[in-house]
Amino acid sequence: MELTGVFVPMITPFDACGAVAFDALERLAHEVLDAGATGLVALGTTGEPSALTAGERDGVVAVLSRVCAAHAAPLLGPPDERVSAALTLVPPFVRPGPRGVLAHFTALAATSPVPLVIYHVPPRTGQPLDAVTLRRIGALDRVIGIKYATGALDADVIALLADPPPGFAVLSGDDLFLSPLLALGAAGGILASAHLATDRFAALTRAWQTGDLDAARKLGHELTPLSAALFAEPNPTVIKAVLHARGRIPTPSVRLPLLSATAASRDAALRCLGAAGRRSSPGAPGSAGR
Incomplete structure (x- = not known):
């Protein structure tokens, strides 16, 4: 989709x-x-x-x-x-770090019955992710997009939108932005x-x-x-x-x-x-x- x-x-x-x-x-x-x-x-x-x-x-x-x-x-x-796709939260509270988050979504994408849309909302999860990590997550098979809701128009989303993985959609998760x-090239919003x-x-x-x-x-x-x-x-x-x-x-x-x-x-x-x-x-x- x-x-x-x-x-x-x-x-x-x-x-x-x-x-x-x-x-x-x-x-x-x-x-x-x-x-x-x-x-x-x-x-x-x-x-x-x-x-x-x-x-x-x-x-x-x-x-x-x-x-x-x-x-x-x-x-x-x-x-x-x-x-059609599972909106999947970055693991909250445990703050596993970028490598842990990538490993989590790698395992999840391998077993999910439907494609994944990542929900990135660090004010709620406590886990920030940089553009490099987000690109690696976005390049995973069956990860098709991200709801980006950091509460700011930050440098990482600008960098991500400048060079997104093929077939990976960035959706605004903050209505104000x-x-x-x-x-900047986002595909839409939630x-x-x-x-x-x-x-x-x-x-x-x-x-x-x-x-x-x-x-x-x-x-x-x-x-x-x-x-x-x-x-x-x-x-x-x-x-x-x-x-x-x-x-x-x-x-x-x-x-x-x-x-x-x-x-x-x-x-x-x-x-x-x-x-x-x-x-x-x-x-x-x-x-x-x-």
């Missing part, structure tokens, strides 16, 4: 009783794919997987795999025969912000890829404040609050240890959504979503 465009790491909506609202998840998944997302991500951090039961996690993958099959769209997620990484204004995030990606620089810069400037507002409190609390305010999920609820977003953060994000030029959201009242 080719990794390019916008992948949306899906939230897990809850109903008024606190149960997973699988019907709302299915509608939302159809909406973002209809609006231009390339594919979905199941059970990323945005989906609150650590707060779900094993049965709930299985149900989420079942729903999202069914929706992606209907759209002929790729699904990233945990290692599972139902996903999507536009500059696309300008973007929680793209639950909202999905079509505009997709248009931003296309504009950089096709060389429409004026449109790319304009969209980048419009969408960056929206991403900042959606991450003003721990993810996915503000995103859920905005989706609920737009009538797209039944409640804004999250599960502990997360707490619901404040009204001030929700309202600020809604203002940014309006300022980004979004005339209507797929699935919102009065629109033609599923």
Whole structure:
């Protein structure tokens, strides 16, 4: 599979009783794919997987795999025969060093039933990796890309994008850095912000890829404040609050240890959504979503 465009790491909506609202998840998944997302991500951090039961996690993958099959769209997620590729975290906490990380992914790639997309997020794992190590990982058989989320536009990602391994896609994992990484040659992004204004995030990606620089810069400037507002409190609390305010999920609820977003953060994000030029959201009242 080719990794390019916008992948949306899906939230897990809850109903008024606190149960997973699988019907709302299915509608939302159809909406973002209809609006231009390339594919979905199941059970990323945005989906609150650590707060779900094993049965709930299985149900989420079942729903999202069914929706992606209907759209002929790729699904990233945990290692599972139902996903197109496994989004695989750099080993957290143990900090094995670059050589240990390379050995870990070498062994994993040799046994995985699906291709691997590496999730590099050193603020959470405690394990930095330089461009040389990332190229070695990217050159492994069946490693097809990386979600790059270091929290900075750093020298290593610039060096990696200047000389990536063949067939290895760099995806922005920090929503705020999507536009500059696309300008440097990234293939797309895994973007929680793209639950909202999905079509505009997709248009931003296309504009950089096709060389429409004026449109790319304009969209980048419009969408960056929206991403900042959606991450003003721990993810996915503000995103859920905005989706609920737009009538797209039944409640804004999250599960502990997360707490619901404040009204001030929700309202600020809604203002940014309006300022980004979004005339209507797929699935919102009065629109033609599923």
